[in-house]
Amino acid sequence: MRALSLRGWGGTTLTTEWTIREVLNWTRGYFEDAGIVQPRLEAEILLAHALDVDRLHLYMAPDKPLTSDERSLYRSVVKERQSGTPLQHVTGEVSFYGLRFRVDREVLIPRSETEELLDQVIKRAPRDREIRCLDLGTGTGVIAVCMARYLPQAQVTAVDISPTALEMARENSKLNEVADRIEFIESDWFTNVEGKFDFIVSNPPYIRRDELADLPKEVREHEPSVALDGGTDGLEKIRLIAAQLRMYLQPDGVVLMEIGHEQGERVKKILESIELVHVSVERDMAEKDRFVIGRCPS
Ligand SMILES: C[S@@+](CC[C@H](N)C(=O)[O-])C[C@H]1O[C@@H](n2cnc3c(N)ncnc32)[C@H](O)[C@@H]1O
Numbered sequence: 001m002r003a004l005s006l007r008g009w010g011g012t013t014l015t016t017e018w019t020i021r022e023v024l025n026w027t028r029g030y031f032e033d034a035g036i037v038q039p040r041l042e043a044e045i046l047l048a049h050a051l052d053v054d055r056l057h058l059y060m061a062p063d064k065p066l067t068s069d070e071r072s073l074y075r076s077v078v079k080e081r082q083s084g085t086p087l088q089h090v091t092g093e094v095s096f097y098g099l100r101f102r103v104d105r106e107v108l109i110p111r112s113e114t115e116e117l118l119d120q121v122i123k124r125a126p127r128d129r130e131i132r133c134l135d136l137g138t139g140t141g142v143i144a145v146c147m148a149r150y151l152p153q154a155q156v157t158a159v160d161i162s163p164t165a166l167e168m169a170r171e172n173s174k175l176n177e178v179a180d181r182i183e184f185i186e187s188d189w190f191t192n193v194e195g196k197f198d199f200i201v202s203n204p205p206y207i208r209r210d211e212l213a214d215l216p217k218e219v220r221e222h223e224p225s226v227a228l229d230g231g232t233d234g235l236e237k238i239r240l241i242a243a244q245l246r247m248y249l250q251p252d253g254v255v256l257m258e259i260g261h262e263q264g265e266r267v268k269k270i271l272e273s274i275e276l277v278h279v280s281v282e283r284d285m286a287e288k289d290r291f292v293i294g295r296c297p298s
Helices: 018-035 039-051 057-062 066-083 085-090 112-124 142-150 165-175 209-214 217-222 235-247 263-274
Strands: 093-096 099-102 131-136 154-162 182-186 198-201 249-260 277-283 289-295
Touching: 018 066, 039 057, 039 066, 039 112, 039 154, 057 066, 066 085, 085 093, 099 165, 112 142, 112 249, 112 289, 131 142, 142 154, 142 165, 142 182, 142 198, 154 165, 165 182, 198 235, 217 289, 235 249, 235 263, 263 277, 263 289
Parallel strands: 131 154, 131 198, 154 182, 198 249
Antiparallel strands: 093 099, 249 289, 277 289
């Protein structure tokens, strides 16, 4: 099966007998050869996408043959993925913190570390009173939407400098039925933001500019540099945010930021220099420094 070329697949000799099981096995090999790290999982996600069913459905009907329409749609998405387009751009969506989000090349594909940033927010946020939360650099809107969904008393503001990102975030808020709880503002960090917040959360661009060229091709060629480029030392955007943080934090308000794994001590110093208290560096599941958290004095 693996010896078959993609071009050959779909030809007259391979028509109706291609079942879900056979297609998945074949694609796993094809993706393995292409260097895709999770070949079987990606094959399942793409087939479920092409058939417009849940992945579970594939396990329930492994012997079902694909129709020629299904086969040709699947073939086109497999080709797209094999040529280096990120999986999430092929399917146009991503699952994040139990919710579904639309994604395209105008926004960063949300990463699993950012789900852990949300864990840090959710476990600190009070449930018994209204709170104001700000998501700086919202991108797809994952942080803002999840705060609105999982913190029922949160009023959320989501900011981005990119109007196309904001459009996507707005769409995702509708998809997840929290559009009425989020205000979207086009702004260069705090420029158009008003008032004070109990929680300011950000996953800012933090990659050192000279490291951008070393990022995997998939990231380099398909994700927007405005979402990645942290300037010459990676901390430029973090310093810009920190310079204005105190003006926008309530007394006792908390800031939580995602950072690069070598930036912990430096970002901690930045937050201490603006006299935040209880500043800590927290690790992600891979045991790497990943989040810096600080509190405004009472
Ligand atoms: C690393 S991405 C984070 C996206 C999303 N919050 C997430 O965690 O997946 C950084 C975001 O900051 C936005 N951004 C970059 N510069 C900005 C600025 N000066 N003001 C506001 N947002 C900015 C980018 O457009 C991008 O959406």
